[in-house]
Amino acid sequence: MARALIHMPSTAKQGEIIEIRALIAHPMETGYRPGADGKILPRDIIRRFACRYNGEQVFAAELHQAISANPYLGFFTVATETGTLEFSWEGDNGFAQTEKIAITVSAS
Amino acid sequence: MNIPRARITAMLLAAAAEIAGNAPARAAAPAAALATTASVDDRRSGAEFMSASTQAMQRDDSLNPAMLWVSGGETQWNTPAGRSAKSCAACHGDAKTSMRGVAARFPAFDQASGRVINLAQRINLCRERRQQSAPLKLESEDLLNLESYLALQSRGLSVSPPEDKHLTEAAARGAKLYAQRIGQLNLSCAQCHDQSWGKHLASSTIPQAHAAAYPIYRLEWQAVGSLQRRLRNCISGVRAEIPPYGAPELIDLEAYLAQRDKGMPIESPGVRP
Numbered sequence: 001m002a003r004a005l006i007h008m009p010s011t012a013k014q015g016e017i018i019e020i021r022a023l024i025a026h027p028m029e030t031g032y033r034p035g036a037d038g039k040i041l042p043r044d045i046i047r048r049f050a051c052r053y054n055g056e057q058v059f060a061a062e063l064h065q066a067i068s069a070n071p072y073l074g075f076f077t078v079a080t081e082t083g084t085l086e087f088s089w090e091g092d093n094g095f096a097q098t099e100k101i102a103i104t105v106s107a108s
Numbered sequence: 109m110n111i112p113r114a115r116i117t118a119m120l121l122a123a124a125a126e127i128a129g130n131a132p133a134r135a136a137a138p139a140a141a142l143a144t145t146a147s148v149d150d151r152r153s154g155a156e157f158m159s160a161s162t163q164a165m166q167r168d169d170s171l172n173p174a175m176l177w178v179s180g181g182e183t184q185w186n187t188p189a190g191r192s193a194k195s196c197a198a199c200h201g202d203a204k205t206s207m208r209g210v211a212a213r214f215p216a217f218d219q220a221s222g223r224v225i226n227l228a229q230r231i232n233l234c235r236e237r238r239q240q241s242a243p244l245k246l247e248s249e250d251l252l253n254l255e256s257y258l259a260l261q262s263r264g265l266s267v268s269p270p271e272d273k274h275l276t277e278a279a280a281r282g283a284k285l286y287a288q289r290i291g292q293l294n295l296s297c298a299q300c301h302d303q304s305w306g307k308h309l310a311s312s313t314i315p316q317a318h319a320a321a322y323p324i325y326r327l328e329w330q331a332v333g334s335l336q337r338r339l340r341n342c343i344s345g346v347r348a349e350i351p352p353y354g355a356p357e358l359i360d361l362e363a364y365l366a367q368r369d370k371g372m373p374i375e376s377p378g379v380r381p
Contacts, residue, residue: 003179007170025176028330069330070173 002026004099006087012079014108020051020059022087023072024097030065046091049073054083063091079105151372154315157306158381162327166379174256174325174377177249177332181257184250190241196254199238203261211262212374215363217274224278226362228255228334229354246353252332256323259376266373267320269366282364285357291348297361312381319365321378332377335362 007021024046031043043065050060058077082105088098155163165171185196185203200206214227225233231254232243244251269275286297300309301317308314322335329337336358340350351357 003176005170005175005179021170023170023173023176025180068327070176072171072173 002089002095002097004087004089004097006099006101008085008101008103010102011104011106014079014081014105016079016108017076018079018103019074019076020085021072021074022049022051023070024089025070026089026091026095028063028065028067028069028071032065044092044095046071046089046095048090050088051075051077052086052088053077054081079103081105151318151369152305152316153318153372153375154321154380155375155378157313157315158379162379162381166321166375172325172377172379174323174332174379177253177256177323177325178260178377180249180253181255184254185257190235190239192239192241194239196234196239203257207258207261209262209265209268211259211376212265212268213270215275215278215359215366216270217272223356224274224359224363226336226359227258228336231255231258247334247337252323252334255334256332256377259323259374262374263376264373266371267366267369269363269370275363278360278363279367280364281357282360282362283367285361286364290343291346293346295346297342317365318369318372319362320369320372321375321380323376324378324380326380328381335365 002025004022004024006023009018012018026046027044028046029041029044031040031045033041035041045065045067046063048060048062049071051058059075061073063071082103084100084102086098086100088096090096155166158166165173169175182203188195188198197203211227214230215224216230217223218225218230218233220237221233228246228251231251232246235241236243244254269279289296289299297317300314305314305316319335319338322338323332324338325332326338336353339358339361340353343350
């Protein structure tokens, strides 16, 4: 499994805007570059990232060849209720990874 | 990527000619001198020459991609390895306390093998002698993971090379190499990094070659690499024969750079363009 680092607050007030930062180790091989033997290296990229908050998608992104290795995504969401944020990355060669992080939301 | 090779050559040659032309008389610093050519206060970390966005990436651990390697190193630290079935932590405990300041003291002299070694080689010696395990391949991801994790424990401390006659000798040899013209471009380290820092080599600003941020995540590599990878890069850039990882000349250069950077704060794991 690839290494992933997610930074987000573990507690928030209801209605508060929280920042989430997600970084994952991945080569993001473009499919355009020749390898040491001169042959084109096959494409190996993450194609989609999604974040679900208690099952509801709050952010998603499509990734393409021009995005660097070890892609970093930063985004915001509104803390609505206590629960779990689920982060998923999907890509070439059956790449699939899911991370879950809990958040406790207190009444404002 | 699409720049024709001939044009890159022309750019490098033009840069070499410019550097050589600017400083024909003061070719090499006295080889034995271990002090920096600039006074201590003039020393500037490579980070100061970077764009604001790259600086921000290094400053904030949640942006710094090298933290992926650090997290890998932390896992390895706590995972048993080799015939001893012991993890690093089994002997050393919590790296946050036991490894604080260790990376700041490398390269160091290893009494048992009678040679000067860097941090990566020290990790491998521990693997071989204590964990009874195969050494990790130099510059492999697993070794860079551990090196990044250990280097992080010294962040903020000063580079403090130990007082040791073997180290002094290694650093003196390194100083000689630093001032030695090499390769088809016939350039020494000093010609760029002491005499021409702040100027440009193609579009890159030439830094002062301080090594207190290694291992670094280099955006060009899209990965973490060691100081030796950087040294080999430069040696390849002036088109000289590239020493293999772990070669004594690279260790000597590392020992010299540690003397030259003495007292500078450790930034590891750094980010560089």
